[in-house]
Structure formats: C-alpha cells, structure tokens
Amino acid sequence: MQSQLQSGLHVFQLKNFNLETLTIKSQALKGNPWNDSVVRHNPVLAPKSKPPRDGYPVVLVLAGFTGNGPKYFGLRTFEANFPQELDQCVSENRAPLALYVFVDAMTFWGGSQFLNSDGMGRYEDYVVKELCQAISEKYPAEQLGKRWCVMGGSSGGYGALHLASKYPEKFSTMAAVAPDSFFSMSLLPEFYVATPTLQSFGGLSAIKKSLSEGEFHQRRDAHSTLNAIAMGLCYVPRPGKSSEPLWPIDKESGELITSVWKKYLSHDPIFFLKNRRKKVAKIKNIYLDVGAFDQFHLQFGTRQIRETLVNQGLKIAYSEFKGNHFDIGSRRPPIWSWLKKVWKK
Template sequence: MKGVLETQVMHSPALESNPLGDPSRRELTVYLPPGYQGGTGRYPVVYFLNAFSGSGKSWTNFSAFSVSVPERLDALVAAGTIPPVIGVFPDGWTSLGGSQWVNSDAIGRYRDFLAKDVVGFVDRTYRTLPKALSRAVVGHSSGGYGALVMGRYHPEIFSHLSAQSPDAYFEYCYLPDLPKAASAMLKAGGVEAWYKDFLLRSRETKARGEDFAVINILAMAAAYSPKKGEPLNLELPFDAQTGKLRLEVWNRWLVHDPVRFVPKFVDAFRKMKTVFLDCGSRDEFNLRWGARMVAEDLKNGGVELTHEEFEDGHTGVNYRFERSLAVIGPRLAAE
C-alpha cells in the first residue's frame, strides 16, 4: 500500500452500559492516504460500515488471491481515480453479531456511536474537512442498511452515501428465515436456551451452518422489536409454540424497512449530494427486489441516484466498492 493503516482505540459514550454488556472502548482502523503524514492539508472522509457478523477488523482480513477494501481504496487513490481521502472503519460488532447501526433498547445506541462518537473522534484526531459535503458513509448488506439509516437521520453529517445490497423489503429477505428460527427456538426450549447453546458450541467447536439464519433473526429482533424484560430484551415476530406470525410485532419490523421509511423520509435523502445503490442479480437473500423498490422510491422523490445491478450474489462482492467509491470519491468536497 502507498498509504498507511493505523489503529486507534476510542471511547464511546453512546455505548456505555449497553444492554449486551459489549465494550464501549472500540478499536478504530483508519486509512491515511499518501502525503498525509508530514503534510498539513485536510481531507474528506469515507466511513465504512461492516456487515452483520463482521467488525472493524473484518475489512483488513487476509483473503487468498483477493484484495481487501482498504487496498482497493488505496489503489483508487494512487491511480487518481478518486482524490486522496481518509478511510475510517469503525467496529460495529455486538454479542448478537450486529446492530443494523440503529439505536435499540436491546443492543445499544449504535447510530449515535457512529454519528456522534466516531465522527467526533475522527474530526478531533485527524486533519479532516469537518463538514457533511466532505463525508461519505458506505456499506454492504447490513452495512448498506446502516448507510440508509444515516441518510434518513443524519443528512447534516453525511452528504454522500452508498448502500450496497442493503437489507430491504423484509417480506423477501427475513420472512423465509422465520420458520427456521421458530423451529430452532422450539427445539432448544426458548430464546435464551438456544443462544446459550449457540455461544457454547461456537466457542468449543464451531457454529453450525443452520445457525446463521437463527442468530440473524435474533439480531434483527433486537434491532427492530426490542422490549425490556423479555429474554434478551427482544420480541420475536412469531409465536413460540405455533410459529404463527405475530402481526403486532412484525409490523414493528416493517417500520424499519427501507421500502417503508425511504418514501416517508425522502426529503432527507433529497439533501444528499450522492446516493449510490446496487445489488447482485443473484442475491441469495432476495435483496435485488428491495433495492429496486428503494431505487424507484428515491427516483420518484426527486433524489439524484445511481442504481446498478451486477451479475453476482451476496457474498464475496467487495470488489463493488471500487465502483461505489469511483462514483462518490470525486464528488466529495475537497479543501
């Protein structure tokens, strides 16, 4: 790499005393472009949000014969495809595997963690351009969902976003996994019993392939239907004995569906200078259709949008960040 990666440790007031007991001190991986060290100039910043089951460290994991996202970012800067930027990779890991980057009574205040604590720390620590026009937020899958959350709530902080294969149209991406979760909970004897057994076997040996759908539904319930006093402080959207959909809970989930909230908050998205949205045509979680619906709503709302589909599935598509960054990078306001 021509730039450098460094690791900081930051404290997050937003995550203090979070319900899961996860640490409020978090590592923060930061990419600094060539010329930053020893220079005096200020730089735009791109914030990368990790997907479900990922963390800030996931971005730098070695993968045979492939290239990491920080390496792709470095190559784009070196080639002059995008101007020099600072890249920030915050740690959104939770004990349930993720937060959807929302504020939740069952998980913690991860929207505030990013929008207040991480952005504030980065602006205090590095030579940034501390304004929305010089900030972008990007992510894939749950990270892409998080980028849409930031667009909904914080256009005053981020003027550019990229949502790549984001969770959207919950009937297609989550509903198929509800019976799987219901069966696992019934067999285990409840939410807490299943979760305890899952953690034990994951640490002693390894998680089973069928576990992903179950822990994913638990994490989504913690994000979308938290309820203090319930097991893990969450309500499941199905009856524990019959598997019947509990519409009063499921409707709480739907409020958080981008297909539902984007049209209601289109004024916020209209404030964005760049919105990039993509999804693979063979996405295994059916997210292609949610992306198409969100794209239609954004366009109908007068949002300037780049929407693309590509011939691939959901995983192993980090190469798409080269495309999203090529769209966003030149539009970031420089010094």
C-alpha cells in the same frame, strides 16, 4: 540474513496510506444489554500526503452482519483485501484520497444495524455523536457534512441508508450495496428457520450459552437463527424485557403476528425512506448497487428503494451486477470511482 523486531502487527504495506487505530471509550455503549465492550478500535487509513487546506474527505465503512471494521484487514489468499485494493485504486487515480474509517460496531449477536436499540445498544449515537467527533478532533478532516460519505454492503448498506437519511447534514454522500430491505422477503423467512431451532434449544438463553461456548455458530442453521435474533433485538426488543426480541410469528402455527410485524416494517428502508422524505432530499449523492441473484432477495428491495428515491425527484447512481449476495465485496471499486467523480464537482 537481516531481521528486525517491530512492535505491533505488520503484515502488509500501503503506498498511499498509514494504518492507524482510533480507539474510543464510548459513553453511548455503557450499559448495553450484552455487556459488549465500550472500548472500540476503529482502523483508519490515513493518507500519507499533506492534507489539502480544507482537510481530507471522510469515508465511514460499515460492515455487514457478523462482519466488523477490523476484519477488513486480514490477508486474503489469491486476492487483495479491502485496504490493498483501495490503495491500488488510489494509485491508479480510480479512488479518492480520503480518510477511510472502518467502524467497530460488533455485538455479541453479530451486528447492531448501526441504530439505537434497547435490545442491543446505542450504536447510532456511538457512530454519529462520538466517532464522528473523534475523527474531526484527531484528523485533518473536512468539515462534518461536506465530503463525508457513509458506505456499506448488506447490513452495512442498511446502516448507510439509515444514517444518511436521518443525518443528511452529517453524511452528504451515501453508498449502499445490497442493503437489508424488503423485510417480507429478506428477513421474515429467517424467523421460520430460527423458530424450530429456538424451540429445540429451549429458548434464547440456551442459544446464548452455546454461542458463548463456541459451538452454536458451527451449525448449518446458525446464520439464519442468529440473524433473526439479532434483527429482532435491534428492531423490536420485547417491552419490559429488552434482552429478548418480540417474535413476529406464532411459534406453533407459524402465523404472522401482524401487530408485531408492523413494528419490524417501520425499520424497513422501503418504508422509512418515504417517511423521511424531507431529510432524504438533502442527501447530495446517492449510490445503490445489488446483485441480480441475491440469495436474500435484496434485488427486489433495492429496486423499490430506487423507485422511491426517483419518485421523490432525486438523481441517484444505480446499477445491478450479474452476481449474488456473496459477491458484493467485488463492488467496492465502482463505488470509489463514483465517489471520485461526484467529489470532483
């Protein structure tokens, strides 16, 4: 028998990549309302081979709600995880050799939507101003704005749409699978699940306490409740008390408070993409994908996004698969094949 003691955690090996961690002590996240750590650990798959003259392309991977960059690296039973599957696709010439950066943007409530919010923190600035700069400084990356892609599914897809449509000079390529959208169907129903739970606990502070003690997340209604709270904090924090979201429905009658709901809708991609028409036109490559049986009805929002982009005269790659929201992890290889194709041009 032979044995070896190694520092760090070694659970799998990759043929084409070294696994590294880009740690950032963020200034942007200082003073965030939930005292979430300003020290962020972003796993990086760095190619082992010598970089090309212009540097490697860059892919930022954004996780969905309750997910996070480091979580992609856990071993899975009976199937490859994200890095293993990507490594295999690169070996088979079905994915581009690039720097893949898995963004650490977790919050106490389970997500940040990768935007700036008084209710959650300045995660947009953290990604755009700090993480992108650190990648450029620490790695042989292509110039920011050339072959830089932001990709994600669900809330990660939302983040990809948001960041690319606001900063096309930085992210020339964008891929979104089942992005959060069409809030009237995907988000509003969550508030009707969350409202009685919020009332039974006696308010947000009691739910926060239960969550801190490791109890709340085990409830059947936990995901919907946390989703409603987190999205409210990200999109419409209460003025003067940003640690609470403005609730879009009356908690007794359930009636929609239209003045508040309009504020939510301003963050819905089916609307903000129209308002960012000039910037959206500067995105060079756009990929959209969604399951036809999405539990959050995101197929309808994604179809509306497609229609908006096509009506703006943009050429996009679009596909639908016969699956649901919890199948979106299987949709990564098509993205990588598409990336390899568009980046060859």
